[in-house]
Amino acid sequence: MESDRYYQSATFFKNFEKCEAATVAQLNDIYKPDINQKALLVGNYLHSYFESHTAHENFIKQHEGDMFTKRGTLLKDYQVADSMIATLTDDPMFNNLYQGKKEAIVKGQIEGVNWKGKIDCLNLDRKIFLDLKTTREIDRKYWNEEKRMWQSFMDEYNYPLQMYVYQQLIYQQYGVMCTPYIIAVSKQEIPAKAVISIPKKRLAEAQEEIETLQPRFEKVKSGFEVPIRCGKCAYCRKTATLGEITSMENLIN
Known part of the structure; x- marks a missing residue:
């Protein structure tokens, strides 16, 4: 947590956008x-597989109790994760790209603000980097109430900002x-x-977003500005008073 206070990250920046408080x-x-x-575990299960054989084996050992039934059968979510892994490992383009x-x-x-990140796959020789993303359905539409328009999962989770960083x-x-490049795989059977x-x-646009919002977020993070409550998230509901x-x-808004 101390590292998160010292470094900004795409995850926490996007959290600030949702609710400062x-x-x-x-x-x-x-x-x-x-x-x-x-x-979270299913996502880490997939990521550990493509990190290394050792990382995947260690992940399974650490989370056996969460992954298997009492009879030793792999739970349904992890069976789907295995299908997600297989659909990528069987694909020639993926195997060619995901090197580094x-x-x-x-x-x-x-x-002027310290940032950190973790790259799923970095290939400096090819001048590319790749990030694995799991999603319910790749072509699923999400309604953006502020913009009054439908958007993809890429916009819903603001992945362009993460990739810019x-x-x-x-x-x-x-x-x-x-x-x-984002390599997306759906959580379908x-x-x-x-x-x-x-x-x-x-x-x-992501660069402009950071340049516009970061000064305030840093003041809020440092305690120089009072954080704004979104009034809708779990934290705001939990701490609300009449x-x-x-x-x-x-x-109804």
Whole structure:
């Protein structure tokens, strides 16, 4: 947690965008968000496989109690994860692309702020890096209430921002400007897969997003500004107190 206070990361930056109050509480170790542990473990199961054989074996040993039934049968979610692994390992394009240093830690500064990241697969010779993403369905649409439009899972989880950050940190650490690619695989029994590029204009938008929002987030993080409550997340609901009486006409925004 101390590392998260010293370094900014794509994860915490996006958390700040959702709710400043909840993120500060998490950084101060007074609030732990309710994370879907099974989904997290399944994702780590897949990532460990492509990191190395040893990493995967160690992951299984550490989490046997979470992965198997009392009869020793692999739970359904991990069977699907095995299908996700198989659909990638059986694919020639994936095997050609996913070559390089795995789980590479990168650090640097963006607009004077310390950042860190972990690259799933970094290939400096090819000037590319790749990030594995699991999603319910690759073509699933998500409604953006603020923009009043449908968007893909790439926008829903703001992956362009993460890839921009990684690109900048790689360049600072190695002096190589690498092109990012997302390798997406769906959590379906018969998984879909895709290699996804990110247009330069989307990376430029991510840069502008960080330049615009980061100064305030750093002030909030340092305690110089009061964090804004989103009023909708689990933390805000948990810590809310009754205030003004609300008309029934105002219940729906």
